[in-house]
Amino acid sequence: MLYTGRTLKRLRLFAGMKQSHVAELLQVTQTTVSRWEAGILTPxxxxQRALERLFAKVPSTADAALKRLVETSTARVHLICDHSHRLLAASSARRMEWRRDLLGAPMFRYASEDIRKAEGDLAELGWHEARIASLVVETGPNGRDDVPIVAGRVLWERIPLADGATGRLVTTLM
Known part of the structure; x- marks a missing residue:
């Protein structure tokens, strides 16, 4: 399938991806993706094959509903890709807490030491083999002003996504 600029942009926006994320996944520059969408360049x-593989994973109706539920939640909650830690959706309360748009951004760089330790323990707990579906994690502060994390507790829940990947729903408990 030959993607036109308009189609490429529509698929990218439906997937909730930034041009920079598509560029990173396809190992091109953000400017190249912008030129594809504007019709200035043709992939x-x-x-084209890489784009087909990428957008074959465009969220299903169920994934789109999950994203909508997270985004409209009144709780402090966000959804990340369990593998890449990229932000897939965030509630308005969470976005206000972060004070910036992070959709598509890898979130692990903002993790506190406690979160990093909990992440390191997941394999031993059987998280990736789905032996456990949820886990309460002590966050500890990350000491950052740009995307602050305060000491507290969050609930991590494994959620299967339509493309076979796993999402992680992160809900602040206190």
Whole structure:
């Protein structure tokens, strides 16, 4: 399938991805993705195949509903890709807490030491093999002003996504 600029932009927006995220996944620059969407450049044959693979994973109706539920929640909650830690959705309360748009951004760089330790313990607990579906984690502060995390507790819940990947719903408990 040959993606037109308009189609590419529509698929990217529906997937909730930034141009920079598409660029990173396809190992091109954000400017290249922008030029594809504007119709100035046409992706090569191999890039077209990579785009097809990428957008074959466009969220299903169930994934879109999950994203909408997270975004309209009154709780402090967000959804990340369990593998890449990229932000897939966030409630308005969470976005206000962060004071910036992080959709598509990898979130692990903002993790506190307690969160990093909990992440390191997941394999031993059987998280990735789905032996456990949820876990309460002590967050500890991350000491950052840009995306602050305060000491507290969050609930991590594994959620299967339509493309076979796993999402992690993160809900602040206190």
């Amino acid at each position: 090569s044959e191999s890039q």
